Amino acid sequence: MRNISDIIEKYIKEILNSSDNIRLKRSELAEKFQCVPSQINYVLKTRFSIERGYVVESKRGGGGYIQVVKVQPVTDADLIDEMINLIDYRLTxxxxxxxxxxxxxxxVINEREARLMLSAIDHSVLDVDIPVRDVMRANILKAMLQSLTYTR
Known part of the structure; x- marks a missing residue:
């Protein structure tokens, strides 16, 4: 059985399929899924981040809402460049x-490529202390992404 975070994510993505820009009320979502509003915050923070291609804006107060925008890059190369730019000198x-x-x-990549990339940056493969591991991970992922821009 799927957990509540998966269900909320699926619901929001279904709404986004009809529009690249939606406004939601946190309290209404929490009521719909019978969860606390912080659960909605968790889903938005972990499943709708810029790394995953979304921008989330929140307006608090009486008429507050959450706006979720799906970012649509023009080309695969643009998306790869955006992801490279997100990577700092360290990467969790x-x-x-x-x-x-x-x-x-x-x-932009297929399942096989994704599995290879995930394997290469896994903590068990990068068997060094955390600060160094995060620097290595950033360098490895940047190199892989840069190689994709030359082969596409």
Whole structure:
């Protein structure tokens, strides 16, 4: 059985399929899914990040809402360049995973390429202390992404 975060993510993505820009009320979503509003925040933060191709804006207050915008790059190369620009000199495994998943969802890479990339940046492969591991991960992922821009 899927967890509540998966269900909320699926619901929001279904709405986004009809429009690249939606406004939602956090309280209404929480009521619909019978969860606390912080669960909605968690889903938005982890599943609708810029690394995954979304911009989320929040307006708080009485008439507050959440606006979710799906970013549509012009070409695959533009998307790859955007992802490269997101990578700082260090990169967490979660952020790297999000970038790879986004490229897979946008069909810039295929499943096999995604699995290879995920394997190369996994913490068990980069068996060094965290600060160095995050720097290595950033360099490896940047190199892989840059190689994609030359082969597409």
């Amino acid at each position: 495994e979660n952020m790297a995973d999000s970038i790879i998943i986004h490229l897979l969802e946008e069909e």
